[in-house]
Amino acid sequence: DGGITQSPKYLFRKEGQNVTLSCEQNLNHDAMYWYRQDPGQGLRLIYYSQIVNDFQKGDIAEGYSVSREKKESFPLTVTSAQKNPTAFYLCASSTNIGRTYEQYFGPGTRLTVT
Amino acid sequence: AQRVTQPEKLLSVFKGAPVELKCNYSYSGSPELFWYVQYSRQRLQLLLRHISRESIKGFTADLNKGETSFHLKKPFAQEEDSAMYYCALNTGNQFYFGTGTSLTVIP
Numbered sequence: 713d714g715g716i717t718q719s720p721k722y723l724f725r726k727e728g729q730n731v732t733l734s735c736e737q738n739l740n741h742d743a744m745y746w747y748r749q750d751p752g753q754g755l756r757l758i759y760y761s762q763i764v765n766d767f768q769k770g771d772i773a774e775g776y777s778v779s780r781e782k783k784e785s786f787p788l789t790v791t792s793a794q795k796n797p798t799a800f801y802l803c804a805s806s807t808n809i810g811r812t813y814e815q816y817f818g819p820g821t822r823l824t825v826t
Numbered sequence: 827a828q829r830v831t832q833p834e835k836l837l838s839v840f841k842g843a844p845v846e847l848k849c850n851y852s853y854s855g856s857p858e859l860f861w862y863v864q865y866s867r868q869r870l871q872l873l874l875r876h877i878s879r880e881s882i883k884g885f886t887a888d889l890n891k892g893e894t895s896f897h898l899k900k901p902f903a904q905e906e907d908s909a910m911y912y913c914a915l916n917t918g919n920q921f922y923f924g925t926g927t928s929l930t931v932i933p
Contacts, residue, residue, distance in 0.1 A: 745921070752835065754912060754925035755870075762919075770920070802870065804921075814860060815914075815921055817870040 715739050718803050718818035725797075725825050733788045733821045735803035742808040744786035745815065748772060749800045758801075761786055762808055790823060797825045829853060830915050832924035839903045840932045847898040847927045849887075849913030858916040859896040861887055862923075865909045873898075873911070883907070903931045 716737040725731045735744065746758040757770030761780040775794025780786055786805075790797045800822050804815040831850045839845045851857055861873040874882045876889040876896060887898045896913060908931045913924040 747923075752925060754832075755923040757920060757922075760920065768919075813916070814872045814875060819869045 716803060716805050716816050716818040718801075718821050720821060721819065723821055723823045725823070727825055728792045729825075730789055730791050731797075731823065731825075733790065733801055733803075733823070735786045735788065735818060736784055737786075737805040737816075737818075738784060739805055739816060740783070741805035741816070742783070743806045744780065745804040745806075746770075746776070746778065746786070746788045747802040747804065749802055749820070755802065758788065790825075797823060799823060829917075829922040830913050830924040832911075832913055832927050834927045835925065836928050836930070838930045838932055841905055842902050845900050845903040845907070845929065845931075847911050847913075847929065849896045849898065849924060851894050851896060851913075851915050853894075853915055853917060855917065857889070857891075857896075858918075859887075859889055860914040860916065860921075861885070861896075861898050862912045862914055863909050864912070870912070903929075905931050905933055907931050 719734045743762045745760040747755040749755050756772050758776050759778040761767035764783050767780050777789045802820045803818040806815045807813045829852050859876045863873040864870045885900045889896050910926050910928050912926045915922045
């Protein structure tokens with residue numbers, strides 16, 4: 713596979729703890745995205761970044777934070793303020809030219825908070 | 827507001843039968859539409875995009891601006907088509923995904 717990687721594949725945390733999910737890409741893409749995938753709800757955008765050192769909130773940003781210090785990396789922190797953090801998290805990247813670009817997805821991280 | 831609607835959560839068809847997965851969108855600009863597919867234990871990947879006007883794995887999708895639809899069609903379903911399908915709209919800043927349709931092709 714390669715291209716865009718997420719680690720770890722499975723993550724377990726106790727309630728009240730912050731946890732950071734890793735996303736790295738070697739596709740030289742400018743834009744990166746974080747989605748949450750829940751059964752019956754499809755993909756919902758958490759945060760996205762179109763350029764280094766800049767990012768915007770998506771539809772469900774509350775309880776999450778991100779950083780974009782390097783083009784290749786876009787880590788997502790799930791904070792203790794996120795009320796329902798157990799979910800499957802997908803990272804994606806894309807070029808930033810025009811509107812016909814596609815998104816490339818990572819394999820995902822399944823987070824379980826108990 | 828829901829920008830992409832996939833009305834069917836589950837769809838089952840017999841092998842060899844035609845299949846149509848519905849997608850409707852809401853967007854005032856010029857839409858860029860995609861179909862993504864997620865096979866079991868594989869990552870989400872692009873199936874096709876409307877601007878390419880191509881057939882991938884026998885699937886086609888035509889953008890109908892009058893009906894604001896981008897339905898995915900295949901004349902003869904195969905067992906390997908069983909997967910989760912997502913319709914997506916690119917507005918330039920964001921992608922908006924539908925809730926997905928799980929397709930099962932019955933042998």
